[in-house]
Every structure is written in structure tokens, then in C-alpha cells.
Amino acid sequence: MDIRQLATFHKVATLLSFTRAAVELKYAQSSVTAHVKALEESLEVNLFDRLGGRVELTDAGRRLLPYAEQMLALAGEARGAALGSEEPAGVLTVGSMESITSYRMPPLLEFFHHRHPALQIVLRPSLCAETCHALRQGMFDMGFLMEAETQHPGVQTEVLGSEPLTVVAAPDHPLTRAEKVTTDDLRATQVISAEAGCAYRELFEAELNDGTGESLPFLEFGTIESIKRGVAAGLGISLLPSVTVADSLESGTLVTLPWTIPFEVHTQIAWRRGKTLSREMRVFIDQTIKFLSEEYARRP
Template identity: 70%
Template sequence: MDIRQLRTFHRVAALGSFTRAAAELNYAQSSVTAQIQSLEVSLGGELFERFGGKVKLTPAGTRLLPYAGQMLALADEARGAASPDAQPEGVLTIGTMESITSYRMPPVLEYFHHRYPRLQIALRPSLCAETLHSLRQGLFDAGFLMEAETQHSGVHSEVLGVEPLVVVASPGHRLAGATKVETDDLRQESVLAPEAGCAYRELLEAELNDGTGEPVPFLEFGNIEAIKRGVGAGLGISLLPRMTVGQELSAGTLVPLAWEPPFELFTQLAWRKGAQLSRERRVFVEQVIEFLSREYQES
């Protein structure tokens, strides 16, 4: 069992695919397969179940995963201590969500691309609950959360800022010109929303269903761009992070409704509690906090 085998095992577990792990690590797929098989032989048992082109951890693989993460982090820390002037390198896997990826991360990724060209940032779309689970399992090096709660078991989280939310509608909507919109007004509308598990959807759903007896129906549109198009076409209203609709509000293709959310949502950067931050993870955490905290303060 060596560090290269453990790194390969860790990437296959994170990506659920030998092919994707090979591409990310810049190995031939046969090399990935050979490394995993060699690791399985040395440990005396199978680490993955293979089915339909995908792989899933066996119980033995699940038990090995957190240890692999710790050993890789320690190896990275040792390398950094031995070569303090070396540039950060390798792959960081970051759990994130559509709104952060599309609207907050581009300048951060541009900075890392130019400042640390040997460090690859791999963004993995993930709901907050999935991100927390993957952080605890050591599958993600860090992850973004957008939650009302700021304390999470097993992970450390740094609040980047309060995420401004806005209810939007088409310019011709009946509530578009109202000076004040009540929650009861929203209960009469079709609500377009992302998939279940999204924090701001769940907060709005709880608010609209509170004490009403009959749940307000939500229309799932999958992603933010589809939601914006549906709202613009007059199919209903939607609660979205303000950053995702800035261009549409400026252009007048969508309008904000005069409803103030009675809850707050905090965007956070999180990593596994107790884990030693490697040089690469420390650079990422420090730079993201600096970039995005400043952006939230200015917004």
C-alpha cells in the first residue's frame, strides 16, 4: 500500500468512476485499475463493487476511505513542510452548487488558474446535505453550503456572508406593481423551484405551508436558468439568490416583488473538522474567504 494507490482509491471513490478518475489524475484507465487491484490484494479484500460502468464502495472500502483521506492530507502536509517554497499542486475536490459555481466562483477560479497553475480545482455539483456527508467521509477537500444553520456536526464552517434572496416575477404579473406583498399573496401563486434539498426552497416551502393546512404546490424546474425562463414566460414566481437574477432585474425581463423573506440564508465554506489542512487546502480556504467575504460585504 503506497500513497499513489491511496490517492487513486480516493479519487475513484469521490468520482464513482475509474474512467473519470483516470482522466483527472492523467493516468491510463488500465493504470487506475491495476493500482486498485494491487491495493485490494495488499489489503486482502475488494474495495469497490463494479456495476453498469459505475463503482460503489464495499464495506471495506467505506472503512478505508477516512483513513485514506487522513493519510493523503498528512502526506501533503509533509511535502509542504519539506518544500515550503514549492507551488501548490494536485487536485482539490470542492462540493458546490449551481448558484455558487456560476455566479460567485469564476473570478476565484481565474485567480487560481493564473496564480497557481499546477493546482486543479475540481467542482462537484452537490446539494448541501450531500456536501456535508462527503466532507465527513473525506471525499471533498472543502465545500460550499447555503444554509440557515451555521453549525454542522463533523465539519468546520466559515460564514462568507448573508445571501440576499428575492422573489421574482414577470413584468406583467399581477403583483409586479404592488408596494407590499404579503405571504398570503404568494400562497395564491404557482411557485417555480429547484429540486428538493435546496435550502431556500425548503425555507420558502415551510413559510408558505405554515398553518395553511394544505401544502402549496411547487413546480420543479431543475436548474436556475430554466426557472428564470419559466418565470419570464409567466408560469409563476420564484425565490432565488439575488446574484442569480441581477442581469434580468437590470434589463427588466424579471421584476422583484415587494416581499421580504422572514429568514436568512448564510453562504459558508466548510471542511472536515479535525482535519489537518494541507498547503493546497489552506491556500484555497484562505483565498476563497478573502475573495468572497469581500464580495458579500460590497454587495
């Protein structure tokens, strides 16, 4: 086994695709297949199950993955030490929700672009449960979570801040005339939401369904921007992170409904518990805590 084979294995295991791994590594697909086959032959095990168009890690592949990560991280540090370079370099794959990627991370990404140009941050759209799974499987180096819970099996987290939430409606929505909006009021109106699996959507849905004995229909829109447009058009109300609606509230295209939100979610940076942190991961974690903790302190 050699480092190049391990790097190819790691990329295929991360993407679960030989084709996409070849594109990202800038190899011919036949080269990716050859690297993995050579590694399998040297270890005398199958690392992937190829089921039609799908690729999955075998039990042996899952056991190898954390060791491959450690060896690749050490190889990177050894290369930097040999070259006398202390500059973080390489690729970090980070799972993140749309609200964090679009509204919280730009200053952080700008910092890495200018300060550490040799370090490439690859963002993968992912909901919280998917991110935790990907971290445990070694498919992501790091991830961002927005959940009520701050303890996750097999995952280490650092809380960056409590994420303020706001219920919004169009300015002419009937509920905007109420001095106080109750949960029963919200149950009687159309709700526009993100897709199932979004933590704050699930908390909101549970609150509205509590005691009713029935599941209330939510109108699902694909992105936060499409949700905001739907709300502004009068199609319903929505619960969203306050940072995502700040501009719309300031411009008057949306207004806040006076409903007391009975739950709280926390934005967290996460990585696999027990994982050996590379220099690049430590830099990313430290700078994320610095930038985003200050951002949350300023609100929203």
C-alpha cells in the same frame, strides 16, 4: 501499499467509479483495477463492493479513506519541501451550488488560475445535503453550503456572509401592482423553483405551506437561468439569491415583489471536521474567505 495505490484508491472512492477514475488519472481502466486489487491484497480486506454497475465503499474502505487523504497530503508537502517549492499544487475537489459557482466564484477562480496555476480546482455540482455527505465520506475536499444552519454534524464551516434573497416576477404579473405582497398572495400564485434539496427553496416551501395542511405544487426548473426565463415569460414567481437576478432587475426583464422574507440563509465554506488540512486546502480556505467575504460586504 504505496502512494500510487493510495492515490488511485482515493480517486475511485471520490468518484465511486473505476471508469471515471481511469479517465481523470489518465490510466487504463485495467491499471486502476490492478492498483486497487494490490492495495486490497496488501491490507487483506475488500475496499469496494461492486454491485452490478455501482461501486460503493466497504466499511474498511470508509475507515481507510481519511488516512489515505492524510498520507497523500503529507506526500505532496514532502515532495514540495524536497523540491524547495512553496507553490500549491495538485487537485482540490469542491462541491458547489450553481448560484455560488456561477455568480460568486469567478473572481476567486481567476485568482487561482493566475496566481497558483499548478493547483487545479475541480468543481462538482452538489446541493447542500449532498455536499455535507460527500465531505463526511471524504469524496470532496471542500464544499460550499447555502443554508440557514451553520452547524453541521461532522463538518466544519466558516460563514462567508448572509445571502440576500429576492422574490421576482415578470413586470406585468398581477402582484407587481400591490404595495405589499402577503404570504397568502404567494400561496395563490404559481411558484417556479429549483429542484428539491435546495435550502432556500425548502424554507420558502415550508413558509407557504405553513398552516395550510397541504403541499403546494412547485414548478421545478433545472437551472437558475431557466427559472429566470420562466418567470420573465409569465409562468410564475420565484425566490432566488439576489446576486443571480441583479442583471435582470437592472434591465427590467424581472421586478421585485414586496414580500418580507421571514428567513435568512448563510453561504459557508465547509470541510470535514477533524480533517488534516493540506497546504493547498489552507490556501483555498484563506483566499475564499478573503475574496467572498469582501464580495458579500459589497452586496448583493
